[in-house]
Amino acid sequence: MRALSIAATGMAAQQTNVEVIANNLANMNTTGYKTQVAEFQDLLYQNVQQPGAQSSDSNTLLPSGIQLGSGVQTAAVARVMTQGALGQTSNPYDVAVQGEGYFRITLPDGTFAFTRAGNFALSPTGQIVTQQGYPVAPGITVPPTATSVQINAQGQVLATIPGQTAPQLQGQLELDRFPNEGGLSAQGGNLFIETASSGAPQAGVPGSTGYGTIQQGYLESSNVDPVSAITSLITAQRAYEMNSKVITAANDMLQETDNMGQG
Amino acid sequence: MDTTQLVCLSQELAAYQSMDAIANNLANVSTPGFKGETPKFQEYLDQEQPSEGQTGTQSVSFVQQTGMIRDMSEGHIDITNAPYDVAINGPGYFVVQTANGPRYTRDGHFSLDSQNRIVDEAGDPVQGSGGDITIQLTDGDIHIAADGTVSGVNGQIGQLNIVDFANDRALVKEGGNLYSTTQTANTAASATVQQGAIENSNIQPVVEISKMIEVMRSYQAVINLSTSQANSEQQTLDKLATVQS
Numbered sequence: 001m002r003a004l005s006i007a008a009t010g011m012a013a014q015q016t017n018v019e020v021i022a023n024n025l026a027n028m029n030t031t032g033y034k035t036q037v038a039e040f041q042d043l044l045y046q047n048v049q050q051p052g053a054q055s056s057d058s059n060t061l062l063p064s065g066i067q068l069g070s071g072v073q074t075a076a077v078a079r080v081m082t083q084g085a086l087g088q089t090s091n092p093y094d095v096a097v098q099g100e101g102y103f104r105i106t107l108p109d110g111t112f113a114f115t116r117a118g119n120f121a122l123s124p125t126g127q128i129v130t131q132q133g134y135p136v137a138p139g140i141t142v143p144p145t146a147t148s149v150q151i152n153a154q155g156q157v158l159a160t161i162p163g164q165t166a167p168q169l170q171g172q173l174e175l176d177r178f179p180n181e182g183g184l185s186a187q188g189g190n191l192f193i194e195t196a197s198s199g200a201p202q203a204g205v206p207g208s209t210g211y212g213t214i215q216q217g218y219l220e221s222s223n224v225d226p227v228s229a230i231t232s233l234i235t236a237q238r239a240y241e242m243n244s245k246v247i248t249a250a251n252d253m254l255q256e257t258d259n260m261g262q263g
Numbered sequence: 264m265d266t267t268q269l270v271c272l273s274q275e276l277a278a279y280q281s282m283d284a285i286a287n288n289l290a291n292v293s294t295p296g297f298k299g300e301t302p303k304f305q306e307y308l309d310q311e312q313p314s315e316g317q318t319g320t321q322s323v324s325f326v327q328q329t330g331m332i333r334d335m336s337e338g339h340i341d342i343t344n345a346p347y348d349v350a351i352n353g354p355g356y357f358v359v360q361t362a363n364g365p366r367y368t369r370d371g372h373f374s375l376d377s378q379n380r381i382v383d384e385a386g387d388p389v390q391g392s393g394g395d396i397t398i399q400l401t402d403g404d405i406h407i408a409a410d411g412t413v414s415g416v417n418g419q420i421g422q423l424n425i426v427d428f429a430n431d432r433a434l435v436k437e438g439g440n441l442y443s444t445t446q447t448a449n450t451a452a453s454a455t456v457q458q459g460a461i462e463n464s465n466i467q468p469v470v471e472i473s474k475m476i477e478v479m480r481s482y483q484a485v486i487n488l489s490t491s492q493a494n495s496e497q498q499t500l501d502k503l504a505t506v507q508s
Binding site for chain 2: 001002003004006007009010013014017037039040041042043044045047048049050065066067068069070072075076077080081082177179180182183185195196198199200202210214226235236238239242243245246249250252253257259260
């Protein structure tokens with residue numbers, strides 16, 4: 001009886017759905033986190049009677065055939081790439097991207113990771129680094145004598161140094177864009193790495209065409225909407241229950257079969 | 264087996280087929296663009312010669328499955344606000360170019376691939392009026408109009424191809440939310456598209472659960488019939504045996 005295995009695929013899919021929603025809710029306050037959505041698709045069909053097959057010698061066609069479905073599968077867990085709200089922090093090394101683009105981070109092995117979480121800090125050597133201590137590319141060092149640091153919308157890092165009237169340019173933050181952001185591979189720690197499906201990063205200056213601008217003293221909140229997350233959770237739970245009802249019903253039918261002739 | 268048991272068997276098999284169809288519908292309650300299906304049964308008449316004491320031909324009706332009826336009603340539209348989520352209002356299908364030729368779908372959950380083309384979940388390019396639709400990084404925010412026109416800050420980029428068929432119930436389900444057909448695809452006249460939305464499955468859980476209960480009850484009824492028939496045969500044999508001894 002295939003109803004049992006079909007309902008099992010339904011339960012597995014809804015379980016994935018609940019896990020994705022749980023991860024979204026857990027990351028509700030994670031800087032730069034993007035909501036994930038599980039996407040489903042139907043599984044292969046068994047053709048018992050092909051639609052459009054002839055039903056008689058005089059060329060009458062079956063209006064619809066018999067195709068038996070075999071359930072559902074998770075097709076993808078996609079990320080919703082909408083902008084999260086910008087929250088003010090007043091920390092000079094907190095920067096948010098308003099619009100498109102990722103900060104490029106140099107990992108200890110020399111490869112690059114990308115992030116929307118701009119909660120940066122200074123390293124002991126004065127370099128701008130992430131919370132894990134990884135330098136933000138291209139590598140900007142703020143002199144220890146600087147009394148204040150300004151990062152403008154174009155990503156220029158300017159430091160006010162005693163004895164100098166004008167703020168001094170220390171470096172330029174860059175943003176990277178991808179043809180398919182959804183194809184980036186999440187590494188945890190708010191970091192993503194490039195994959196064959198994301199395409200190669202295309203670096204640009206903040207504020208140029210297609211790239212976002214930098215907001216100093218702000219952080220991008222996660223774009224998780226708790227209300228829609230909870231409603232999806234309820235829907236997923238009910239769908240899970242309904243699939244388990246099918247298993248119970250199919251089991252009852254099999255039991256009846258088993259009891260046949262024992263009257 | 265005698266005729267009663269065979270008639271019962273035909274109904275038992277029909278109940279199993281109904282249950283499988285209901286299970287597939289409920290498993291796909293969250294599958295975008297999914298269309299529910301219900302098996303259709305018909306009476307199969309078998310003419311038998313009259314046995315002793317009967318006059319005229321006796322007809323016995325079995326049940327047999329003749330097709331699956333696809334419910335073509337639209338699923339409800341979920342607003343997602345994702346730029347490449349597109350829902351179709353009205354009859355029509357998106358065209359995707361797969362390795363096996365064009366396939367049709369109502370699941371409008373698209374994204375871009377590494378070559379900037381609009382693709383479906385399997386990575387197959389969605390077809391516009393002029394083939395693949397390629398978005399440039401400089402196009403900025405993408406707007407998809409009701410007629411399927413895709414445009415960015417630099418103007419029109421392409422137009423989503425929305426097609427319709429003379430008999431869309433005869434489209435063959437391929438799995439992966441795709442349909443295939445040998446019918447000619449016509450430009451859909453009355454379909455409009457909505458950006459930032461997804462058409463959900465058109466399964467109504469309450470209907471499926473009610474059908475499931477009905478199938479279970481009819482299955483129990485036929486099993487009871489089959490069992491009592493077997494019992495009366497047994498009793499007949501027992502009584503006959505008693506007379507002879």
